[in-house]
Amino acid sequence: DNGRPVISSGDGRFSMAFRVRAQIDFGAFLQDDPATSTAQYKDLSTGALVRRGFFGVEGKAFKDFWYEFRYNAGGGGGAESGDPAMSIARVAYTGIDHFRVNVGIIEPAFGLEATTSSGQLMFLERPEIENIATDTFGGADARRGIEVAFQHENLFLPGDNLIWTAAFTGSKTTAPGGSAAGHGNGGDEQTQLLSHLSYRFWNDGPSNAIIGADYATILGTGGNVNSYTLQDRPQIRVDGTRLIGAAIGGGNFVSHHGFLIGGHAAANYENFYLGGEYIYYKTDRFNTVTKTADHPDFSGYFLEGSWVLTGEPKTYAVNATNNEIGGFGSPKVANPFSFDGESWGAWELVARYSFTNLDWYRDTPTYGIAGGREGVFDVGLNWYLNNEVKLQFHDSIVHVNKLNAAAGTTQVGQDLNIIGIRLQFSN
Amino acid sequence: DNGRPVISSGDGRFSMAFRVRAQIDFGAFLQDDPATSTAQYKDLSTGALVRRGFFGVEGKAFKDFWYEFRYNAGGGGGAESGDPAMSIARVAYTGIDHFRVNVGIIEPAFGLEATTSSGQLMFLERPEIENIATDTFGGADARRGIEVAFQHENLFLPGDNLIWTAAFTGSKTTAPGGSAAGHGNGGDEQTQLLSHLSYRFWNDGPSNAIIGADYATILGTGGNVNSYTLQDRPQIRVDGTRLIGAAIGGGNFVSHHGFLIGGHAAANYENFYLGGEYIYYKTDRFNTVTKTADHPDFSGYFLEGSWVLTGEPKTYAVNATNNEIGGFGSPKVANPFSFDGESWGAWELVARYSFTNLDWYRDTPTYGIAGGREGVFDVGLNWYLNNEVKLQFHDSIVHVNKLNAAAGTTQVGQDLNIIGIRLQFSN
Amino acid sequence: DNGRPVISSGDGRFSMAFRVRAQIDFGAFLQDDPATSTAQYKDLSTGALVRRGFFGVEGKAFKDFWYEFRYNAGGGGGAESGDPAMSIARVAYTGIDHFRVNVGIIEPAFGLEATTSSGQLMFLERPEIENIATDTFGGADARRGIEVAFQHENLFLPGDNLIWTAAFTGSKTTAPGGSAAGHGNGGDEQTQLLSHLSYRFWNDGPSNAIIGADYATILGTGGNVNSYTLQDRPQIRVDGTRLIGAAIGGGNFVSHHGFLIGGHAAANYENFYLGGEYIYYKTDRFNTVTKTADHPDFSGYFLEGSWVLTGEPKTYAVNATNNEIGGFGSPKVANPFSFDGESWGAWELVARYSFTNLDWYRDTPTYGIAGGREGVFDVGLNWYLNNEVKLQFHDSIVHVNKLNAAAGTTQVGQDLNIIGIRLQFSN
Known part of the structure; x- marks a missing residue:
């Protein structure tokens, strides 16, 4: 009933479905007066943009094969606004029971919200700790790679669902040039290994409860590249500026490796939902002057909840050939919006608190890292006019605590408020 | 009968149509010998390019909703050749009688020719004064915004058709970066308000007569941006150079506001068509040294006519969810081209004179603006082989009168001739 | 049976087929230790990329017209990774017996492998001498131009097939900017003339034998451009570096013209195939100091063979509206891969030796050109899982002999080995 042509x-051996996903975001940044502010980013840019502009085809090809092919003409704000045009280009083989293999340009299953389709997110963006995980540690879409997944229902308990995936990935398909990802003389590609475990231990009709764990490691930063960066935006991308960020490597340091571990739990009881996740990052660094190694570590978490006011239950995807396997999705609208009759679509109230700490011994001059700490409280109202059109109204209260440098004496953080509105059409 | 799949x-609640529009332009610039010419642009570039390369989907989604989604891989010549890839991404709500709302990436209805689809233009490009209006004052495609339209037939007179639209728009979806539109630290988005009025006061079967008026204003240039520019190419874009252009702001001046008003009238009597438009621009400027304000103003007009030699009448769109509402379009081909039988498609003879004046007190040194004056006489023959394939052969006689600077003593204008040929496929 | 929707x-007058082609390449470069190597490119970049990411539509429009429209989101490695987004946008007229005309953004028929679709190549890339021919002398896709083709079966002999094509082309649709192709002030477009002749003189059911010849000439390098370059990558594009290359013009020299002639022959006997081609390039150069002209010339060849182990014959395209006219293609898979039953798809063993010589009097200082000589022996195994999914495993043994400059004393060539793997989905 989502009108996907x-x-x-x-003979049913071939099919092609046409997919569209357009997200138009408006964002307003309410900050202190730039004339007196000491913040690093005093005057973020209010405006609108195309967050995602997907057009794709997918379907069956012969027995046991599935393909998906997706372009993206959207992106975030700022210099990095151009998200990769080739977002997905994968072939899936599903010919062995309980297994599937994805090869090509994929989006590996990972974490809690990254297993929710970007078309079904409750918030405008996924939480910062998941974006850091997928961007730097090899997940997200537009990723060259291969993924193997095992999925089995009713394995240990009636109604349970076990999912285990492992992926080996390279860089994104973003326009390369010059650097390691640029495939030029002197720069091999960065590679990562990821693994995701998810278990639905309780299921009662529309209600579900899951726990899960994740692991990812940077096998090598590639070529002559000696650093990588953990960073993200304040959960909206109308202005592309990242308010916090920790560079691993640089100066006297080189870094080629790092890993993360994470755990999450989530459950919906009919039209109520609650979830949370914690992720811990540990990096390897080598000081080329003192010839010593150290291991800066960072972490973050989020807690989120939702209440579908109109009563539709949240949905859970038992299986999928893409990253949505075992993820939570949007409610299915019972009464599509229309002025005739009492049909107002579905309404959902959501809230999330997310905290990310990218400081490590930030008061120590030589080796400390003053990446910054950020807490974001996001409260929103989602209006699903029907299964294709959605409007989201969000307010984020952001607190950034950041020093101008390791052992620096100037606070360059700030308190700000961000209004975000999204119009989405997707089929 | 246009073969649009x-x-x-x-149940008829969902549909998806697939749209293609490819325009391949060839242009030859016949100029004076560069060795002796004093023109600012002595040697424009002869060649070919993809003016538009659209692929899109559109259709119905549930009751009262319409969507459209369009990519563009074409553009004009020169540094700005890359027109925005995300050309249209809109949702229209049509659930209230006589009203529609367009939200997302839209192309607002505006002026006389800008309400004609780019696939149905009689000339290769719209007239300069309309391009200046839509580019700088918030129209054209790839525009973030919202538009409300009211449309009513047989309101005051039998056969009449009243259209009134209002739109609030931001920037285009062009690859941002660095500047105000870049959504970086310190740059909010430029915003505009537009309104369009069009009235068909006479209708007699295939014949129509309309009058209309337009208003648009720059609400703010956005962020720390203190200027904007009125400029356009000589109605062909194979070479992307703009022969005339007036920068509002710059030097001692800052400018954040401006408005335009315009009026137009057009009519077709069966296979004959005549139309014209006048637009007046007024800008607000502030001299930061002398602390005084002034208001440079500019204007332009065009007159155009067409005769469909094979007798098919011009068409008028009573209603539409996009910018074609109330616009004039191509004739419908009675006998598609084929060597069997006497079927030669439709042939149309067209001519247009357009004049644009971007000078303001150009003989005065301190505050004058020597943007230049340009007259273009364009005569063309359009061959509609069928409703999908069109060939256009045009010759433009261009006269540019431009000083090298305000109160400058060197004439950098020129007389030139431009041959333009377009092959178009569209469905 | 290729599942193309x-x-x-x-009434059969209109149709639209949806085409997808995704090629994901992995390449590993096995070179000497960079610490001791004297090679010009010591450390090529191992990794993966999207070589082609096509989505397109094509079909019939009215009587005698065919259209094709194709986007590309893929490309090669390195700075030039972004292949033109507008890959094909053509209208074909087929209304005169034995003739067709292609206009728009086309890919002219040329040479031996360039008449094979990129989706049906036996190797990862076409041979170097063909890429040099098409890139510099006006072929390949994304090319503005017009092509006329004559094709006739059973003309002189029963079962024969004569094909003759001529094309006039300009530049590619690549994002222009600044240079001649940029359509800026001072730069007309480069233009070329190409002609291709191919004759199938023997046909016996699935078996075919052809001979052919090609001619191409640069009519003018365009605008103020005084040089062009013959160059290519070592038949894989994961790293975009060209190991050999001869610049015609530069220094005291200017060059605006050049031509090539080539000849080829190929035959398949059921599931065995053998083919080869020789191309000779001659350039025109003028020394602006000594006021003398010279004519550096270059050449190259390749020999290739294939054996379809599972017995399916190679295919030959008698006719086509695109560049595949008279070309050899992939075998049609008899038993698509599946774990049920003994269905292992089709397997093909291929080998090719290619040699390219871009040196000209390389031991002479003043006028010599030390472009380099390259021999590539490529052996591969192609696994056609079905008619839509293909995996290719290749190893290339590359020998580069190149001086650091004309009359230079340092050898900057190298011996290297390249592992290449391609996953392809196409319909």
Whole structure:
């Protein structure tokens, strides 16, 4: 009932579905007066942009094969606004029971919200600690790689669902040039290994409860690249500026490796939902002057909840050939919006608190890292007019605590408020 | 009968049509010998390019909703050749009688020719004064915004058609970066308000007569941006150079506001068509040294006519969810081209004179603006082989009168001739 | 049976087929230790990329017209990774017996492998001498131009097939900017003339034998451009570096013209295939100091063979509206891969030796050109899982002999080994 057009061959061996996803975001940044502010980023940019502009085709090809092909003409704000045009280009083989293999340009299953389709997010962006995980540690879409997944229902308990995936990935398909990812003389590609475990231990009709764990490691930063960066935006991308960020490597230091571990739990009881996740990052660094190694570590977490006011339950995807396997999704609208009759679509109230700490011994001059700490409290109202059109109204209260440098004496953090509105069309 | 493929759901609540529009332009610039010419642009670039390369989907989604999603891989010549890839991404709500709302990446209805689809233009480009209006004052495609339209037939007179639209828009979806539109620290988005009025006061079967008026204002240039520019190419974009252009702001001046008013009238009597428009621009400027304000103003007009030699009448769009509302379009081909039988498609003879004056007190040194004056006489022959394939052959006689600077003593204008040919496929 | 979805109108006058082609390449470069190597490019970049990411539509429009429209989101490695987004946008007229005309953004038929679709190549890339021919002398896709083709079966002999094409082309649709192709002030477009002749003189059911010849000339390098370059990568593009290359013009020299002639022959006997081609390039150069002209010339060849182990014959395209006219293609898979039953798809063993010589009097200081000589022996195994999914495993043994400059005393060539793997999905 989502109106996704499909063409099929008579014998059912081939099909092609046409997919569209357009997200238009408006964001307003309410900050202190730039004339007196000491913040690093005093005057973030209010405006609108195309966050995602997907067009894609997917379908069955012969027995046991599935393909998906997706372009993206959207992106975030700022210099990095151009998200990769080739977002997904994968072939999935599903010919062995309980297994599937994804090869090509993939989006590996990972974490709690990264297993929710970007078309079904409760908030405008996924939480910072998940974006750091997927961007730096090899997940997210537009990723060259291969993924193997095992999925089994009713394995230990009636109604349970076990999912285990492992992926080996390279860089994103973003326009390369010059650097390691640029495939030029002197720069091999960065590679990562990821693994995701998710278990639904309770299921009662529309209600579900899951626990999960994740691991990812940077096998090598590639070529002559000696550093990487943990960073993200304040959960909206209308202005592309990252308020916090920790560079691993640089100066006297080189870094080629790092890993993360994470755990999450989530459950929906009919139209109520509650979830949370914690992720811990540990990096390897080598001081080329003192010839000593150290291991800066960082962490973050989030807690989120939702209440579908109109009563539709949250949905859980038992299986999927893409990253949505075992993820929570949008409610299915019972009464699509129309002025005739009492049909107002579905309404959902959501809230999330997210905290990310990218400081490590930040008061120590030689080796400390003053990446910054950020807490974001996001409260929102989602209006699903029907299963294709959605409007989201969000307010984020952001607190940034950041020093101008390791052992620096100037606070360059700030308190700000961000209004975010999204219009989405997707099928 | 335009062969636009459509997939529909059985209950008629969903549909998806697939749209293609490819325009390949060839242009030859016949100029004076560069060795002796004093013109600012002595040697414009002869060659070919993809003016538009659209692929899109559009259709119905549930009751009262319409969506459109369009990519563009074409553009004009020169540094700005890359027109925005995300050309249209809109949701229209049509659930209230006589009203529609367009939200997302839209192309607002505006002026006389800007309400004609780019696939149905009689000339290769819209007239300069309309391009200046839409580029700088918030229209054209790839525009973030919201538009409300009211449309009513047979309101005051039998056969009449009243259209009134209002739109609030931001920037285009062009790759941002660095500047105000870049959504970086310190740069809010430019915003504009537009309104368009069009009235068909006479209709007699295939014949129509309309009058209309337009207003648009720059609400703010956004962020720390203190200027904007009125400029356009000589109605062909194979070479992207703009022969005339007036920068509002710069030097001692800052400018954040400006408005335009315009009026137009057009009519077709069966296979004959005549139309014209006048637009007046007034800008606000502030001299930061003398602390005084002034208001440079500019204007332009065009007159155009067409005769469909094979007798097919011009068409008028009573209603539409996009910018074509109330616009004039191509004739419908009665006999598609084929060597069998006497079927030569449709042939149309067209001519337009356009004049644009971007000078303001150009003989005065301190505050004068020597943007230049340009007259273009364009005569063309359009061959519609069928409703999908069109060939256009045009010759433009261009006269540019421009000083090298305000109160400058060197004439850097020129007389030139431009041959333009377009091949178009569209469905 | 390739599962290409098509929508047609009831009267058969219109159709639209949806095409997808995704090629994900992995490449590993096995070179000497960079610490001791004297090679010009010591450390090529191992990794993966999207070589082609096509989505397109094509079909019939009215009587005698065919259209094709194709986007590309892929490309090669390095700075030039972004292949043109607008890959094909053509209208073909087929209304005169034995003739067709292609206009727009086309890919002219040329040479031996360039008449094979990029989706049906036996190797990862076409041979170097063909890429040099098409890139510099006006072929390949994304090319503005017009092509006329004559094709006739059973003309002189029963079972024969004569093909003759001529094309006039300009530049590619690549994002222009600044240079001649940039359509800026002072730079007309480079233009070329190409002609291709191919004759199938023997046909026996699935078996075919052809001979052919090609000619191409640079009519002018365009605008103020005084040089062009013959160059290519070592038949894999994961690293975009070209190991050899001869610049015609530069220094005291200017060059605006050049031509090539080539000849090829190929045959398949059921599931065995053998082919080869020789191309000779001659350039025109003028020394602006000594006021003398010279004519550096270059050449190259390749020999290739294939054996379809599972017995399916190679295919030959008698006719086509695109560049595949008269070309050899992939075998049609008899038993698509599946774990049920003994269905292992089709397997093909291939080998090619290619040699390219871009040196000209390289031991002479003043006028010699030390472009380099390269021999590549490529052996591969192609696994066609079905008609849509293909995996290719290749190893290339590359020998580069190159001086650091004309009359230079340092050898900057190298011996290296390249592992290449491609996953392809196409319909």
